[in-house]
Structure formats: structure tokens, C-alpha cells
Amino acid sequence: MNKLDLLVFAAHPDDAELACSGLIAKSVREGKRVGIVDLTLGEMGTRGSVEIRKSEVAKSSKVLGLSTRENLGLRDGFIDSSEENKLKVIQAIRKYQPEIVIANNFSDRHPDHGAAYSLLRDSCFLSGLVKISTKDESNDSQEAWRPKNLYQYIQDRWHKPDFVVDISDFWELKLAAIQSFSSQFYDKNSREEQTYISTPLFMEYLESRAKEMGHLIGVKYGEGFLCERTLGVQNIFSLI
16 A cells, blocks of 8 residues: 555655645645655754754654655765666655656755756656566565656746645645754754754745745745646646
């Protein structure tokens, strides 16, 4: 029963929370099985530690109601599309057989984000090739699997979205998921070194971005996504 409807990949723990936890929460409440695969432990982060971030991941996962979450243990700051990394991602895709995969953005402030998208784009395709052999945890052969769609969430840099999801009813839940990572974001009691994302201004930016995306489709809060291919619809009357 590993199969998921939606699988989100994140270069670092908290990327998914920052960029698409509204969609995650909404999908879970609609009865979808959703999981996150973090590529790295975020060990290069200025604040906190690996152990602290593991506890924060567990807290956020509970807030969002995830069906599963795991970490591939790639090297933070040095993600690349090596054969070894592709095979790790392919194993995860085949393990969970998601209909939809969402990944980091192709171009963003942190170089790991673009690198993660390149890795995911290649791996989603390769995962569908039957002549690539992978094994699961029990050393059983995995079936080939290619997700129906691969989307990118929008992170630090602004990109014109290909579509926007209304998350107005899930904004507070998104905030709770983000605030689970208390070592990384604003905490008036923290004595750790201040970073780009630990200021009150960064949290204001997040809300402004969500309002801006929401404004594009006439709702209060939204999350924007990109897709390399042209998207089609079955019913134009379902569009907002």
C-alpha cells in the first residue's frame, strides 16, 4: 500500500512546506495519499542541526497529514544528476508509483533547487524504462513507473505560473507546517545567527507571494506551479 496520488520532492527539508504545503494539505483533506521525499538532510544550513531538523520534519509531516516521508541522504549543497542519484530517485518513484510528482524550480536562488529539478526531470523519464533495473528494500525487483505529470513549485525567485491552486482555506495550516521548522525561521527568542529566511520580513514576503498568486485567480491565497509541457483540460467550465 505504498502507492501515492502525489509525491513531492524537496532539495531540503522545509522546501515543500514553503512552496506547496497548501496544495499538500488541500490534497490530503480531499482524500489523496500524499508523500514527501527530501533529497538532503539540510546539513549545510546555518541554523539548527540535522537532529533538530529531523524532529521538525516529523512535526510538520504530522501537521500536514502525510502518508509517508523519507530522506534520500544526498549531499546538501552538491546535488547533481549522477547515475547514483538518479537510481535513488528512480527507486523512490517506483516505490510510491505517484500519479503526479512535484519538484523544486528549474531556476532559483539556491543552486540545489535547479539541480534537484534537473535530477527529477531525468529520473521521472528514466523510471519508466523497463531495462533500468532497481530493487526495493526487500531486494525484490521494482516495476517501471512513469508519473503522468511533473510540475515545479515556485520558490524564492518569481516566475509567471502556468497554473495557480487556491489554498485560501489552508493558509493557516501552511503556516503551521512552516513554523514547525522553528530553528530555520523567525523566532524572537533564538540566539542563533540571523539568516535570509529567519527575519520577520521573510515571513511577510511569503504571505505577500501567496496573496499575489491568489490575486491572479481572484482568491485570497494561492500557490503557483510551472510545467514544461502544454497542459490540457477536459472541461473549460471547471476553470476559475
